[in-house]
Amino acid sequence: MAANKVISVSASMEAGCQVHADIRGHKVTIDQPTQAGGTDEGPTPLEFFLFSLAGCIASIARVAAMQQKIEMRSISVDVDGAMNPAGLLGKPTEDRTGFQTITVKAQIDADLNDEEKVKFFQEVCHRCPLDDNIMLETKVTHSLV
Numbered sequence: 001m002a003a004n005k006v007i008s009v010s011a012s013m014e015a016g017c018q019v020h021a022d023i024r025g026h027k028v029t030i031d032q033p034t035q036a037g038g039t040d041e042g043p044t045p046l047e048f049f050l051f052s053l054a055g056c057i058a059s060i061a062r063v064a065a066m067q068q069k070i071e072m073r074s075i076s077v078d079v080d081g082a083m084n085p086a087g088l089l090g091k092p093t094e095d096r097t098g099f100q101t102i103t104v105k106a107q108i109d110a111d112l113n114d115e116e117k118v119k120f121f122q123e124v125c126h127r128c129p130l131d132d133n134i135m136l137e138t139k140v141t142h143s144l145v
Contacts, residue, residue, distance in 0.1 A: 018042070050079040050102070056130040057104065064124050065110065072110040079104050102134060 011021040011030075017038035019030040030045050032038025043051065054077040065072035080103045087097035104125070108117050125131050 074109045076107045
């Protein structure tokens with residue numbers, strides 16, 4: 001099946017470690033901590049990645065709650081990613097470069113019992129495009145222009 005919606009982001013890096021983007025008028029900066037040579041002016045790409053997953057799950061939860069007429073007062077999403085940084089540092093390793101595990105935990109304040117919250121949260125995660133991209137293989141192509 002062909003994609004019918006394309007979401008695009010353009011980013012650039014000049015001197016230093018900062019990566020800048022203007023996404024629909026929102027100025028976004030990715031940086032590295034000072035101990036990694038950056039100026040710590042923004043989250044790292046890996047932190048943004050985990051934040052994106054948490055944000056997507058929370059956003060889908062709000063949509064699902066409205067669709068199901070559930071009064072969801074709040075949702076908090078914690079995401080932890082465990083990885084061996086050797087690969088990204090160019091060091092030999094048997095481990096993959098990316099996260100080896102990602103753990104998502106949520107607290108939902110809504111008029112649902114515990115069993116209903118579990119069912120709702122599972123549905124939300126299955127509807128989240130980022131969760132889908134992490135769980136299933138997505139073809140990524142690379143090219144120079």
